Amino acid sequence: MAFQQVGPSGDLGEGEVQAYDVGGEEIAVARVGGTLYAFSDICTHRRCNLANGGEIDGTSIECECHGSVFSMETGAVLHAPATEPIATYPVRESQGQIEVDA
Amino acid sequence: MIRRQTFVIVGASLAGVTAAAILREEGFEGRVVLLGEEELLPYERPGLSKVYLRGEEPAESLTVRDADWFDDQDVELMRGVVAERLDATARTVTMADGESVEFEQALIATGSRNRPLEAPGVDLGNVFDLRTVADADRIRAAAAHGGPAVCVGMGFIGAEVAASLRQMDVDVTVVEIFETAIWKVLGRDAGDVMARIHADHGVKMRFNDTVDTFVGGAAVERVRTSLADDIPAAFVVVGIGVVPNGEIWPLSLTEDGGIPVDPTLQTEVPGIWAAGDVASHDHPAFGRLRVEHFDNAIKMGETAARNMLGAGLVHDDPHWFWSDQYDVQVQMVGVRPPDGTVVVRGSYEDRSFCAFSLDAAGVLRGATSIAWPRDVRRAIALVRQQVRPDPAKLADPGFDIRQFAEG
Numbered sequence: 001m002a003f004q005q006v007g008p009s010g011d012l013g014e015g016e017v018q019a020y021d022v023g024g025e026e027i028a029v030a031r032v033g034g035t036l037y038a039f040s041d042i043c044t045h046r047r048c049n050l051a052n053g054g055e056i057d058g059t060s061i062e063c064e065c066h067g068s069v070f071s072m073e074t075g076a077v078l079h080a081p082a083t084e085p086i087a088t089y090p091v092r093e094s095q096g097q098i099e100v101d102a
Numbered sequence: 103m104i105r106r107q108t109f110v111i112v113g114a115s116l117a118g119v120t121a122a123a124i125l126r127e128e129g130f131e132g133r134v135v136l137l138g139e140e141e142l143l144p145y146e147r148p149g150l151s152k153v154y155l156r157g158e159e160p161a162e163s164l165t166v167r168d169a170d171w172f173d174d175q176d177v178e179l180m181r182g183v184v185a186e187r188l189d190a191t192a193r194t195v196t197m198a199d200g201e202s203v204e205f206e207q208a209l210i211a212t213g214s215r216n217r218p219l220e221a222p223g224v225d226l227g228n229v230f231d232l233r234t235v236a237d238a239d240r241i242r243a244a245a246a247h248g249g250p251a252v253c254v255g256m257g258f259i260g261a262e263v264a265a266s267l268r269q270m271d272v273d274v275t276v277v278e279i280f281e282t283a284i285w286k287v288l289g290r291d292a293g294d295v296m297a298r299i300h301a302d303h304g305v306k307m308r309f310n311d312t313v314d315t316f317v318g319g320a321a322v323e324r325v326r327t328s329l330a331d332d333i334p335a336a337f338v339v340v341g342i343g344v345v346p347n348g349e350i351w352p353l354s355l356t357e358d359g360g361i362p363v364d365p366t367l368q369t370e371v372p373g374i375w376a377a378g379d380v381a382s383h384d385h386p387a388f389g390r391l392r393v394e395h396f397d398n399a400i401k402m403g404e405t406a407a408r409n410m411l412g413a414g415l416v417h418d419d420p421h422w423f424w425s426d427q428y429d430v431q432v433q434m435v436g437v438r439p440p441d442g443t444v445v446v447r448g449s450y451e452d453r454s455f456c457a458f459s460l461d462a463a464g465v466l467r468g469a470t471s472i473a474w475p476r477d478v479r480r481a482i483a484l485v486r487q488q489v490r491p492d493p494a495k496l497a498d499p500g501f502d503i504r505q506f507a508e509g
Contacts, residue, residue: 053476064475065431066424067397080120080400081146083167 003092003099012036012098017061019051022089022102029091029098030056030072037072038091038100044068045082107132109410110195110203112185112350113211114138116146116396117378119166120403121209121410122177128411135178135203137185137195142235143169144179148396150238151262152426156270157242161235185212188350190371207373207410210351210361211403214344214379214394219254223316228337232259244337249273252325252335254313256283258425259341261296265427267339268303275306275333277313277325279342284425289438292470295453296432303428308333344394346380356382360392365416367406375410377402386418387488388437388467395423420468420485422478433478436468436485445496448474456481464490466506480504 006020006029017030019041028041028051041051043063053064060078062069068082075085090101109125111118114136122134138144145164153159172179184198188208196202216231223229230241241263245251249272253260256278267274280286282293283300297307308330317324317332324332351361353370360382367375367383376382378399382392398421405417425432430453438444439461448455456477459468465488469481480503484491487508495501 053479055476055479062479064479067422067479080123080404081396083171 003090003094003101005097006100007098009093009096009098015056017051017054017056019049020098020100022100025102027089027100027102028054028061029100030061032056032059032072036091036093036098038089038102039070039072039075040086040088042086043070043082044077044084044086050086107206108204109134110205110208111136111211112188112195112208113213113347113378113380114140114144114179114181115211115213115378115399116144116166117213117399117403117406118209118211119144120400121211121377121407123167123175124404124407125410126175126177128408130411132206133178134176135180135205136172137183137197137203138179138181139184140234141182143167143181145235146396147233150232150235151259152266154235155232155238155242155263155266164235185350188352188374190352190369190374193373208375209403209406209410210369210374210376210380211378211399211406212347212350212380213399214346216340217343217345219313219340219342221313221315223318223322224340226316226318227321228318228335229316229322229340230337231340232263241337241339245270245272247336249336250275250334252277252333252338254325254338254340255279255342256307256309257286257341257343258284260339261300261427262425263339263341264300264305265303268300268305269428274304275308275325275335276300277308277311277327277333279310279312281309283307284432287434288432288470291444291450292432292455292457292472295450295455295472296427299428299430299453344379346382346392348380351376356390356392358382358392362390365418366409366414367402367417368409373410375406377406383417386416387420387486391437393421395421397422418486420482422482424475430473431475432470432472433475434468434470435478435482436466438470439467442467443493445493447477447497447499458491458496460491460493464493466491477503483507 026041048065055062069079075088144166187196194202253276283297285293311329315326346359348355361376401419420436422435438459442461445458454473456471456474471478491506
């Protein structure tokens with residue numbers, strides 16, 4: 001595995017989350033407090049897209065569909081109904097590009 | 103030797119399983135006994151009227167926790183047992199087979215059952231209601247033979263079943279006692295939006311009407327209503343609300359059959375609690391009410407478990423739920439005060455809006471959305487905080503309502 005470019009840094013503002021297709025995987029990247037977090041965009045409860053309407057609170061994200069809350073740092077479930085964690089991925093910025101290792 | 107404490111949870115429901123999970127998460131080392139009437143592993147019911155009914159997901163996808171989890175967490179799940187009697191003085195729960203369990207603390211999470219429809223012919227074949235996986239299986243099997251179907255009641259269950267049946271290409275007529283779709287919960291304006299959406303999908307709706315008689319031989323053939331000619335019916339799905347399963351509670355129930363609990367979800371007997379549909383809760387913001395939603399079952403299960411361990415939390419969750427019908431999602435938080443005002447962001451006409459409910463004093467008490475979920479999610483914290491928002495800003499889609507939050 002290696003870091004792949006997913007999009008320009010300028011497209012992801014502070015407090016925002018966006019989904020990217022990384023080699024067929026739907027991966028969300030969020031920028032909070034200047035730090036990037038990359039994680040599976042697919043909620044493990046009913047497969048809703050987290051980046052689509054997911055509400056960020058600190059380093060957690062809440063699924064818009066049914067209210068599951070995940071840690072964007074570790075992928076852990078912080079609130080049901082989901083019971084399975086989401087995957088998280090290394091992410092960095094280089095030369096104006098966001099890169100994810102998925 | 104120190105005897106392990108026993109906490110009994112009556113009802114292997116979403117509230118019950120959630121409570122068991124939190125007890126272990128918080129380090130409770132005593133016995134956790136979870137009593138369930140169904141033979142299946144505890145499962146989530148929302149999918150029964152939607153993905154599961156349409157055959158898009160298997161039953162296993164609905165389970166709250168898999169079998170290994172109960173072993174790993176040392177939660178003693180007893181399936182297929184009917185808890186018949188709770189003795190609040192002796193602190194025992196007795197099952198229908200005579201076996202009993204002694205407890206130090208108990209949580210009653212027995213949920214609710216479908217309200218029976220009293221009409222001649224209701225016992226005919228192919229007159230169904232929906233609560234269990236087996237019920238959904240029967241409806242799906244009938245739908246596979248084709249319609250026409252009649253849904254009696256257009257609350258959330260009736261509306262979701264009607265939508266699923268249309269998605270399965272079954273002809274559907276709805277008979278609803280009130281004036282529009284989901285009227286009791288959504289009110290006139292949002293209810294009308296849902297009725298228009300259903301009409302566009304081909305659902306025939308008869309409002310302000312009730313069933314007189316189900317007519318047929320062995321199986322139902324026609325539904326006779328008070329206003330209409332007979333409606334042809336290959337099968338019927340009745341969804342006219344629920345009745346709480348409060349009978350196990352030996353002390354007094356509320357008028358609607360719920361088990362009265364204080365703001366912390368404790369009954370009048372210390373160490374005995376209730377959560378979910380069966381709990382008639384003295385809510386700090388809304389007063390006494392009983393809530394029949396999925397998320398409330400989770401949240402009350404969490405609070406009850408923490409309070410069983412001494413946390414002393416007041417349960418102030420403002421109640422949030424969703425309903426998926428066709429490609430639109432309804433979401434709602436809180437309540438709609440009858441004497442209040444409504445501020446709409448978006449438009450009913452466009453079928454995309456969030457309608458905020460303020461009480462007479464201007465306090466935000468709830469929000470209802472169709473195809474506009476974000477602001478309902480954001481309103482949850484605001485309803486809990488009982489903020490008084492500026493109506494002009496509420497109506498402005500460009501204004502982030504999180505700015506109304508205190509602190």
